[in-house]
Amino acid sequence: MAIDFTLTPEQRELQASTRAFARDILAPVVRAADAEADPLRAFQMTKEAYVQAYRAGIAFCMLPTQYGGGGVSNVDLILAAEEVCAVDPGFACTILVNGLGLMPVWYWGSDEQKDRFLRAATSDPTGEYIVGYAVSEPAGSPGGTANFDAPDASPVGIGVTATLDGDHYVLNGRKYWPCNVAGWDGQGANASIVVVRTDPSKGGTEGLSAIMIERGTPGVSFNLISKMGHRLTPNAEIVFTDARVPANNLVEGTRGNGDLLINRNFAWSGPVAGIAAVGVARTAYESALEWARTYTAGGPSPIINHQNVGYVLGDVAARIEMCRCFCWKTAHFLDQHDYHGELIGAMCKIQCTELMFDAVYKCMQVVGVNSLDKQHEFEKLLREAAVLPLYDAGNFGMQRRRVHGVLASPDYNPRALMDDEFVPFTKFMETIDTVPTYQETPLPV
Ligand SMILES: Cc1cc2nc3c(=O)[nH]c(=O)nc-3n(C[C@H](O)[C@H](O)[C@H](O)COP(=O)(O)OP(=O)(O)OC[C@H]3O[C@@H](n4cnc5c(N)ncnc54)[C@H](O)[C@@H]3O)c2cc1C
Known part of the structure; x- marks a missing residue:
């Protein structure tokens, strides 16, 4: 079997x-x-x-x-x-x-x-140990994160630089959005991995590396960000001002491969984000079903007896099940293929987070106007569901680009996922869609 x-x-x-x-x-x-x-x-x-x-x-x-x-x-x-x-x-x-x-x-x-x-x-006896992951950068022009692998040299792409000075790297620039990095007191996580530009003269597929910074590093400061969803997890801005980090903190195999790290990391987390969406939608569905079974909305019997309510909740339940299965399949693929799932991880994250956002809203439609009342949990669930397509590499600028990059490769086997075959992900598949193809076309006369 x-x-x-x-x-x-x-x-x-x-x-x-x-x-x-x-x-x-x-x-x-x-x-x-x-x-x-x-x-x-x-x-x-x-x-x-x-x-x-x-x-x-x-x-x-x-x-x-x-x-x-x-x-x-x-x-x-x-x-x-x-x-x-x-x-x-x-x-x-x-x-x-x-x-x-x-x-x-x-x-x-x-x-x-x-x-x-x-x-x-x-091995932390206090149980408080926490680790950050810093890729994302502040909005601006240049700025943002989605085009981290753009082929152009600095200032396009990742802006935080790390310059070798003796046996230290000197970091300068700002990150914005990373989780955990500020730690429990806003003064720094125990450790954080930071994707930096080690060669500003090169593009994003050659010039990026990752370095570990430890709590207490001079020249590093933090500002917490207040956001509309996922309020229990801490996102922060990090400012590096001539921060000196030991050179042997540069994660050995990431030298010039920070781009591959970003893609592999966000593929590993694809089914985790997908299952987060499933978990949120599951709670919305269970609450909406309970509501529909018990509230009459002034009619003679509970609203579950209306056809539209039953059909919509049935569709929601089926989609939750579909997405859960996709997450299981994706996680299994990662287990089979040495934690590589750059294609399936992206596909899973995109589809589950977007379908489940819609599922939460459908539940709200079933419940009706009372779903907006903050005494119920739907407004929080909608805020949480709204984060999922946007975070952990946005579905538009990062995840779909990765899928496009793989599909555009002449060597890509469209039956690979079906056959549980390894799908290579190479630098050749990166940079896609980072250079807009729009050109001004003369209007027809
Ligand atoms: C709860 C939470 C936790 C997070 N944790 C972390 C973390 O631990 N570490 C971390 O580094 N970041 C973290 N982030 C940030 C998050 O990972 C974002 O996904 C990341 O910053 C990229 O955002 P973006 O895709 O909107 O990119 P942006 O660069 O801001 O792009 C914005 C939009 O521009 C468009 N766009 C830009 N370029 C292209 C393109 N080439 N092709 C097509 N469309 C394009 C897309 O519509 C895209 O959505 C977190 C965010 C949240 C909310």
Whole structure:
């Protein structure tokens, strides 16, 4: 039996224990933290839950056991993630970013770097250890993130520079949006990986690398960002002003390959974002169904007895199931192919986050105007669902470009995913759509 969707007893246990954590430990803090106006304070309100997640092995479950991590497969990771995201996807994002910050060290770091950074994360007696992942940059012209692999030299593309000076790199510039980087007190995460321009004379496929910065590095400061959704996870601006970072913090195999790191990272997180969307939509669906079974809207019987309500909720339930299956398949693909899924990870993230945003809104239509009342949870669910197509590499400027790059390659096998075949992702597939093709065409006379 090659295809079997039955969970193993261990997976059921993982699902049940994560569900219990989300219900008993996380859920009680969500409402107040979401309503807190100060983003740092909102994040701090999750600290106790985070420490419990750390102690339960959730916070670094994605790292290999060799370095003290949980060693969970990608399939197991998303089984657990759905349970946390059904309660709060922002909290889950904090944990996801621990992985985005350290998985590249596992993939590309030297043995010394793996020992230093991965073991530090998994052996913190306080349980507060947190890791950032900094790619995104402030809006502007130049600015933004989507064109990180553009072929032009600086100032197009990534703007933060790292210049070698003796045995240190000197960092200058600003990042905007990275999660976790400011830590619990706004003064810095324990460690963060930062994608930098090590060669400003080169384009994005040659001039980028990734370097680890540690808490307390002089010349690094942070400003928290207040956003409309995912309010339990902390996003920040980072300012680098002649920040000196030891040269041996440059993650060895990322030298000149920061572009591949970004694409691989955002592919790994594709099914995690996808399952976050499933978790949010699942909560909206269960609430809408409960509402429809119990409210009459002034009519003679509960609104579930109206055909439109039953049809719409049936469609929503089916789409949740479809997306869950796509996330499982994608995670399985990553497990089969050494954590490479640049194509399927993007496809999964795009389709699940966009379909599930619509599913949440459909649930609101079923409930009607009362879904707008803040005493119910739909307005939060809609805010959370709205984040998912935009974050973790936007579906328009980054994820769809990656899909386009693969499909445009003459070597691409359109049956590869169906046949569970490895899909190579190369620099040749990058840069696509970064140079707009629009040219002024004379109007017909
Ligand atoms: C909760 C949350 C957590 C996040 N965590 C992190 C993190 O840990 N680390 C991190 O670095 N960032 C993080 N981000 C930022 C996030 O990853 C964004 O996806 C990223 O900044 C890219 O945004 P963007 O796609 O809108 O790019 P932008 O560069 O701002 O592009 C904006 C828009 O321009 C258009 N566009 C631009 N170029 C093209 C093109 N070539 N082709 C087609 N369309 C184009 C698209 O419509 C695109 O959506 C986070 C954001 C949130 C909300």
